[in-house]
Amino acid sequence: MIQIENLQKEFTIHHLNKTLHAVRDISFTVEKGSFLGIVGKSGSGKSTILKSIYGTYIPKSGAIYYDSETLGKINLVTASPREILHLRKYEIGYVSQFLSVMPRTTALELVEQALLETGVSYEKAHEEAIDTLKHFDLDESLWNNYPNYFSGGEKLRLNIARAVVKKPRLLLLDEPTASLDNASKLKVRESIEKLKHQGTTLIGIFHDLEFMDGLCDEVFTMRKAVVNAYEA
Amino acid sequence: MHVEQPILQIKNLSKQYGAGCSNCLQPNARLEKNFCPVCKTVFACKDVSIDLYRGEILGIVGESGSGKSTLMKSLYFDEEVTSGEGYLEDFHNGSLNIFTQSGQQKRYIRNALLGMVYQNPMLGLKMSFSSISNIAEKQIAAGSRHVGNMVNRSNELLNQVNIPLKRSKEPPKNFSGGMQQRVQIAKALSSNPPILLLDEVTTGLDLSVQASVLDLIKTIQRELQISMIVVSHDLAVIRMLADRTIVMLNGQIIEQGLTDQILEDPQHAYTQQLVYSLL
Numbered sequence: 001m002i003q004i005e006n007l008q009k010e011f012t013i014h015h016l017n018k019t020l021h022a023v024r025d026i027s028f029t030v031e032k033g034s035f036l037g038i039v040g041k042s043g044s045g046k047s048t049i050l051k052s053i054y055g056t057y058i059p060k061s062g063a064i065y066y067d068s069e070t071l072g073k074i075n076l077v078t079a080s081p082r083e084i085l086h087l088r089k090y091e092i093g094y095v096s097q098f099l100s101v102m103p104r105t106t107a108l109e110l111v112e113q114a115l116l117e118t119g120v121s122y123e124k125a126h127e128e129a130i131d132t133l134k135h136f137d138l139d140e141s142l143w144n145n146y147p148n149y150f151s152g153g154e155k156l157r158l159n160i161a162r163a164v165v166k167k168p169r170l171l172l173l174d175e176p177t178a179s180l181d182n183a184s185k186l187k188v189r190e191s192i193e194k195l196k197h198q199g200t201t202l203i204g205i206f207h208d209l210e211f212m213d214g215l216c217d218e219v220f221t222m223r224k225a226v227v228n229a230y231e232a
Numbered sequence: 233m234h235v236e237q238p239i240l241q242i243k244n245l246s247k248q249y250g251a252g253c254s255n256c257l258q259p260n261a262r263l264e265k266n267f268c269p270v271c272k273t274v275f276a277c278k279d280v281s282i283d284l285y286r287g288e289i290l291g292i293v294g295e296s297g298s299g300k301s302t303l304m305k306s307l308y309f310d311e312e313v314t315s316g317e318g319y320l321e322d323f324h325n326g327s328l329n330i331f332t333q334s335g336q337q338k339r340y341i342r343n344a345l346l347g348m349v350y351q352n353p354m355l356g357l358k359m360s361f362s363s364i365s366n367i368a369e370k371q372i373a374a375g376s377r378h379v380g381n382m383v384n385r386s387n388e389l390l391n392q393v394n395i396p397l398k399r400s401k402e403p404p405k406n407f408s409g410g411m412q413q414r415v416q417i418a419k420a421l422s423s424n425p426p427i428l429l430l431d432e433v434t435t436g437l438d439l440s441v442q443a444s445v446l447d448l449i450k451t452i453q454r455e456l457q458i459s460m461i462v463v464s465h466d467l468a469v470i471r472m473l474a475d476r477t478i479v480m481l482n483g484q485i486i487e488q489g490l491t492d493q494i495l496e497d498p499q500h501a502y503t504q505q506l507v508y509s510l511l
Contacts, residue, residue, distance in 0.1 A: 014501035051497075056497060081490045177487065
């Protein structure tokens, strides 16, 4: 599903005249329907890999081949912004630790909109949004409120709900359980298991190794901007 | 996915104020920013090429004097371009350069195929006419003649932009800045154009009013699947609205890409400065 070949990412900070090496010579493959966990210290380049797959970062060199349902095999490093937008809309989801929303958009609208942009009817979007919010135990009294007032955990659950509701083919998880309590983590875990069962391919970064246990099919450990260890 | 055709294609658009000279009209001209120190010609836009696709919001950012507004005014025929080509899918299937059309054809494009919302409502509205007349004016210009239909459409639009119908006969000069912008948006939408041009529409509005205008723009885009070009010097506005973003400096495009890529992984030194300045 995803094949990364010799990926390198550098950040050139012009005003400091400095180049930071975030990721050097990374290669790995993720099979369809499997879950790859990436672990490593802060600054080791874990998020850089996910953001390079999602198109937020422009790699310096290397290739990221993705088997798209609609575009065929495509190199995400050289794909056009319009192709990336298409994949984000229909195939690839991303969950970060942070929730960015339109002002004055309620939690329910936020999840509905994720589906509406893919062309489903309002009725279906509404129904599925409610099911997903219920699944993540987001209190019904919050559905019609603005997420700006939510706690960190509530925001995170809403963020995951927004990505999961679209049933993406590939889901990228950037520390989605960082500030969740155990009950919420369990919900996320259930949801991930369900997505895996439906055939979604997942790549996730977690600090919580216990959470990953039994969930990931493969684990990469990263150190100093290089994949140093590989466990299967 | 089939090969997508842009709804609007601009190729090498240039707009200069002044005739130019042997110093500034050569390929590697020595300019001070976009200004020729010899003949005082200003190159407001230089070789700007953009593609806009159906249903997308394209953001354009840059500091004052970067050429953003000149580009918008050129697209809306408020300014005559010095050179360049423009093709609209909805105008002869994109086979004719819109910049070389007759005045009559340009008026048709402007009134039926484009909508414009200016930063200054005084440029887009007749401040002493009723709001409903302002909206009807664009419908008349686009060919409508049935008064009943125009009134219904104007009321529908005022409702959509949250202006109370009981105030439809009041002139925009009686309204707040946010309401004036909403009347402008209603007017711009009144002929159902496939493309909306928005030039610094939230500049000068207080934060809560800004939020309501942004919310309205996003709702309109989602419901009508209209394409938009949004010009702003405010990166927060662009982050909120745009799918793709173009960065302009001294009349030229220096960087373009996905909005989150521009904001999180800017490549050009100037874009980095802009992003680091984001509060």
